[in-house]
Amino acid sequence: MDLREKHPDCFVCRKHQRKVLIPGGAIYENDFVYAGHAQVRKGRTTTYLGYLVAEPKRHVVGLADLTDTEAQALGLLVSHLSKALKASEGAEHVYAFVLGDHVQHLHVHVVPRYPGTPREYWGLHVDEWPDAPRGGPREIAILCERLRTYLETRACGPENKRGDRPAD
Numbered sequence: 001m002d003l004r005e006k007h008p009d010c011f012v013c014r015k016h017q018r019k020v021l022i023p024g025g026a027i028y029e030n031d032f033v034y035a036g037h038a039q040v041r042k043g044r045t046t047t048y049l050g051y052l053v054a055e056p057k058r059h060v061v062g063l064a065d066l067t068d069t070e071a072q073a074l075g076l077l078v079s080h081l082s083k084a085l086k087a088s089e090g091a092e093h094v095y096a097f098v099l100g101d102h103v104q105h106l107h108v109h110v111v112p113r114y115p116g117t118p119r120e121y122w123g124l125h126v127d128e129w130p131d132a133p134r135g136g137p138r139e140i141a142i143l144c145e146r147l148r149t150y151l152e153t154r155a156c157g158p159e160n161k162r163g164d165r166p167a168d
């Protein structure tokens with residue numbers, strides 16, 4: 001089986017192939033994984049800033065379908081995105097979760113919780129806080145550029161590619 005096989009009707013596969021473009025583009029990408037910002041939903045002009053999605057390149061439905069190599073790459077990516085959201089965007093906490101009820105291509109939601117978020121919005125409803133930072137395609141693109149810069153210079157820099165040891 002070709003591990004790079006793409007599904008023509010899958011939004012995530014199409015995004016990886018640049019057949020659909022998302023605001024901000026790829027925040028990080030290698031042979032196994034891809035990360036980008038969530039889109040602005042139809043009928044709206046803004047979205048919750050910093051709402052990221054991390055995916056394997058291969059079209060698989062769930063975490064149980066990943067090879068160990070893909071799982072390692074995805075776990076590392078989720079951790080690095082979380083570091084970036086805290087350091088670059090000031091998140092006080094980062095949520096990560098998989099639902100997958102609608103889109104049949106595994107995607108991990110990586111979502112910052114910003115300081116001041118009222119307790120009733122903590123968890124899956126964090127993006128519903130009316131006073132949360134929101135933005136359109138331009139703000140998303142700027143945010144993605146900050147995250148790329150952080151990842152290139154810090155979390156995914158050459159230091160971390162030498163091995164899996166935690167930083168001293």
Ligand SMILES: [Zn+2]
Binds near residue numbers: 007011058059104105
């Ligand atoms: Zn797919």
